[in-house]
Amino acid sequence: MLSLDELIKETSTIHGHHCAGQILGVRMALLGCREVGIDEPRGCKNLVVYAEIDRCATDAVQAVTGCSLGKRTLKFLDYGKMAVTFVNTETGQAVRVLAKDEARLLVPLYVQNAPNPRDAQKQAYRIMPEDSLFTVKAVPFEISAQEMPGYRGKRVQCAECGEGINFNREVELGGRTLCIPCSREALAQGLTNGAKPASPEVLLIVGYKKVGKTTLIEKLIPELASRGYRVGTVKHHHSDFPVAVDTEGTDTWRHRQAGAASVTLATPSNLATFRYSANSITLDHAVSALGPLDIVLVEGFHEEPCAKIEVLREGSEEALCLTDENLLAIVTPSPRLTTVASFKPNRIKPLADLIEREILEKPGFSIVTKNSNSEIPSVSQLPGR
Numbered sequence: 001m002l003s004l005d006e007l008i009k010e011t012s013t014i015h016g017h018h019c020a021g022q023i024l025g026v027r028m029a030l031l032g033c034r035e036v037g038i039d040e041p042r043g044c045k046n047l048v049v050y051a052e053i054d055r056c057a058t059d060a061v062q063a064v065t066g067c068s069l070g071k072r073t074l075k076f077l078d079y080g081k082m083a084v085t086f087v088n089t090e091t092g093q094a095v096r097v098l099a100k101d102e103a104r105l106l107v108p109l110y111v112q113n114a115p116n117p118r119d120a121q122k123q124a125y126r127i128m129p130e131d132s133l134f135t136v137k138a139v140p141f142e143i144s145a146q147e148m149p150g151y152r153g154k155r156v157q158c159a160e161c162g163e164g165i166n167f168n169r170e171v172e173l174g175g176r177t178l179c180i181p182c183s184r185e186a187l188a189q190g191l192t193n194g195a196k197p198a199s200p201e202v203l204l205i206v207g208y209k210k211v212g213k214t215t216l217i218e219k220l221i222p223e224l225a226s227r228g229y230r231v232g233t234v235k236h237h238h239s240d241f242p243v244a245v246d247t248e249g250t251d252t253w254r255h256r257q258a259g260a261a262s263v264t265l266a267t268p269s270n271l272a273t274f275r276y277s278a279n280s281i282t283l284d285h286a287v288s289a290l291g292p293l294d295i296v297l298v299e300g301f302h303e304e305p306c307a308k309i310e311v312l313r314e315g316s317e318e319a320l321c322l323t324d325e326n327l328l329a330i331v332t333p334s335p336r337l338t339t340v341a342s343f344k345p346n347r348i349k350p351l352a353d354l355i356e357r358e359i360l361e362k363p364g365f366s367i368v369t370k371n372s373n374s375e376i377p378s379v380s381q382l383p384g385r
Contacts, residue, residue: 025060032086236300
């Protein structure tokens with residue numbers, strides 16, 4: 001393998017410029033390959049790389065290892081993390097190398113007279129010890145045959161756009177074979193050829209009054225929506241009809257008074273439906289009224305047998321569902337010993353990771369195990385299960 005300086009010069013030419021991220025990528029690749037026992041990665045048929053960010057470092061990793069999307073030896077996981085996993089498919093060794101966020105804070109310890117912070121980073125990242133730059137963790141792995149380089153799978157056509165689909169990426173929806181983009185559009189529009197669309201996942205946010213349930217939902221909605229999920233909400237209210245929109249004297253109120261079982265108020269961009277039921281409104285009724293969604297966050301209904309996250313207030317020992325087998329996690333300012341994962345109220349991204357993997361079952365880099373008193377889901381295996 002070339003020296004560090006030679007690799008940095010070469011990868012700078014390929015990447016198009018010389019930057020700190022590119023130096024990190026080179027060193028990350030050298031470290032990862034060494035840890036899985038690969039001395040010369042270029043031309044090696046046993047190396048598969050999983051990159052978690054589409055930034056400068058990934059270009060450097062590709063240049064150093066020779067792995068690429070075209071060869072199916074470079075896999076991209078859109079997690080936004082400066083991390084790469086290196087897998088030796090012959091020996092079964094796999095390590096995940098994560099760039100430490102705090103590494104940039106150590107730059108002044110190694111470089112004092114650089115003309116600007118960017119040059120200081122570039123100089124420091126060349127010489128800083130690996131354990132100051134990276135966290136390295138051995139992980140078990142299992143890559144399915146269809147994810148391996150050289151796999152030749154069937155090719156099918158999308159019934160909607162007519163384009164070919166490779167590597168078992170087709171989606172069966174409403175009796176039709178669709179590509180992923182067409183299936184998403186069909187679900188969004190409810191066009192499933194008469195088939196009943198899949199019900200959304202339901203997650204209950206539970207707890208006593210004034211513990212922060214609504215605030216947590218307010219934070220989870222944009223985080224999950226930014227990951228591409230259609231999010232709906234249900235608020236369980238104990239009074240008879242608290243909605244101020246349908247007030248006495250309005251047209252919708254008059255329709256209801258005349259005996260309409262269901263009234264919808266439509267504006268150019270919104271729908272509000274008021275529906276009377278002689279029986280108690282159930283959670284299923286409320287969820288089914290929302291339309292096509294991926295997940296519904298429900299405030300209340302804590303007695304329902306659904307996945308739950310309980311919110312606890314500071315210093316409170318009172319809890320509704322700590323012994324509930326459906327409890328997924330708790331959110332509390334004060335760590336406490338539980339059999340499920342515990343998150344502080346501002347740890348929205350790791351909490352959303354947990355929801356995504358446990359509730360939405362998105363294929364990803366890891367699956368979550370519930371660790372007592374922990375905010376960080378543990379890695380148990382690589383994708384391709």
